[in-house]
Amino acid sequence: MFLHPTGKFDNSARAYRHIEVKPLAAAMGAEVLGVRIGSESDAQFAEIEDALFRHKMIYFRGQQIGHAEHHAFSRRFGDFAEDAYTDGMPGFREVQPLIKEADDNSEHVFGSGWHTDSPFLPEPPAITMLRSVQIPPFGGDTMWSNSALAYAMLSDFMQWLVAGLKVHFSIRDVLASAQVHAEQRDSPVGRLAALKELPPAVLTKVRGNMHPLVRTHARSGEKALYLDPSYAIGLEGFRDEEAAPLLKYLNDHLTQVAFTCRLRWETGMLALWDNRLCVHQAFNDYQGHRREMYRTTIAGEVPR
Numbered sequence: 175m176f177l178h179p180t181g182k183f184d185n186s187a188r189a190y191r192h193i194e195v196k197p198l199a200a201a202m203g204a205e206v207l208g209v210r211i212g213s214e215s216d217a218q219f220a221e222i223e224d225a226l227f228r229h230k231m232i233y234f235r236g237q238q239i240g241h242a243e244h245h246a247f248s249r250r251f252g253d254f255a256e257d258a259y260t261d262g263m264p265g266f267r268e269v270q271p272l273i274k275e276a277d278d279n280s281e282h283v284f285g286s287g288w289h290t291d292s293p294f295l296p297e298p299p300a301i302t303m304l305r306s307v308q309i310p311p312f313g314g315d316t317m318w319s320n321s322a323l324a325y326a327m328l329s330d331f332m333q334w335l336v337a338g339l340k341v342h343f344s345i346r347d348v349l350a351s352a353q354v355h356a357e358q359r360d361s362p363v364g365r366l367a368a369l370k371e372l373p374p375a376v377l378t379k380v381r382g383n384m385h386p387l388v389r390t391h392a393r394s395g396e397k398a399l400y401l402d403p404s405y406a407i408g409l410e411g412f413r414d415e416e417a418a419p420l421l422k423y424l425n426d427h428l429t430q431v432a433f434t435c436r437l438r439w440e441t442g443m444l445a446l447w448d449n450r451l452c453v454h455q456a457f458n459d460y461q462g463h464r465r466e467m468y469r470t471t472i473a474g475e476v477p478r
C-alpha cells in the first residue's frame with residue numbers, strides 16, 4: 175500500500191482488469207503498463223482515464239509512436255485546447271515541438287518554474303500530454319506536485335479562509351521575464367516577448383482571467399488548490415500587498431517536496447497530467463545536450 179505519510183492521499187494502484195499500474199511516488203504519479211498507444215481498447219482507455227484522475231500524472235514507456243498516434247490518442251480525451259505559445263508541426267497543428275538544441279545556452283527553458291498550463295485562459299487546458307523523442311544523458315527531468323494533496327493538507331480553518339477566493343492569472347510576469355532574458359528569443363515565450371507591439375490575442379492573456387483558488391474537478395469532484403508561482407499575480411478584491419504574502423504561502427505549500435514526483439525521461443515515453451490536479455516544472459540542467467519533446471493539450475472547462 176503506497177499510502178502518503180500524511181494519510182491524506184492514497185497513491186496505491188487500483189486492481190484494474192485491462193492495464194497494470196505501478197505508483198511512482200507516495201504523493202502522486204504512476205506508470206501504466208500493458209498498453210500499446212494506438213492499439214488501446216475502449217476498456218483500456220476507460221481505465222487509463224481513471225488512473226490519470228487518481229494518480230494526477232501517468233506515463234507509458236517504450237511507445238515507438240509518431241505525431242499521428244500522439245495526435246489520435248490525445249483526441250480520445252477531448253478537443254484540443256488553444257495553445258498559448260506555439261504553432262504546431264506541419265500537418266499536426268496541435269502537436270507542439272519543445273526542442274532545446276545542444277548549443278542553446280539560454281538561462282531559461284520552456285516550462286521552468288512551477289506552473290499549471292495556461293491558467294490565464296478563460297478555459298485552461300485540462301490535460302497535457304508530453305512525448306519524448308531525444309533525451310539528454312542526464313537532466314531534463316520533469317517534476318509534478320499534487321494540488322489535491324496540497325489542498326487536503328491545509329488546516330480546516332485555512333480551507334475555510336480560502337474557500338470562495340479567486341486568483342488573477344496572467345501571462346504578464348512570464349513575458350516580462352522573457353523580455354529581460356534576451357537569450358530566450360528562440361523559445362516559444364521568447365518569440366512572443368520579442369514582439370515590438372503585443373497583438374490583441376496576447377494582450378488578452380496579459381489581462382488574464384480570475385479562477386477559483388479551490389477548484390472542484392469537473393469529472394471526479396475532487397478539490398484542489400488552483401494556483402502557481404508563474405501565472406498567479408493577484409487575488410480578486412485584495413490589494414497587491416495583501417495578496418502577495420498569501421499567494422507566496424500557498425505556492426510554497428503547494429510545491430513542497432513531500433507532494434511531488436519526478437520523472438527521469440527515456441526515449442519513447444508518453445506522460446499525461448491533469449492540470450486541474452497538479453502543477454509541474456521542467457529543468458534547464460542539460461547544457462550541451464539536445465532534448466526533443468512534443469506536446470499536446472486537451473481542452474478544459476471554465477474552472478469551478
Ligand code: SIN
Binds near residue numbers: 285302314456469
Ligand atoms: C511543460 O511545461 O509543458 C514542459 C515540461 C517539460 O518540458 O519537461
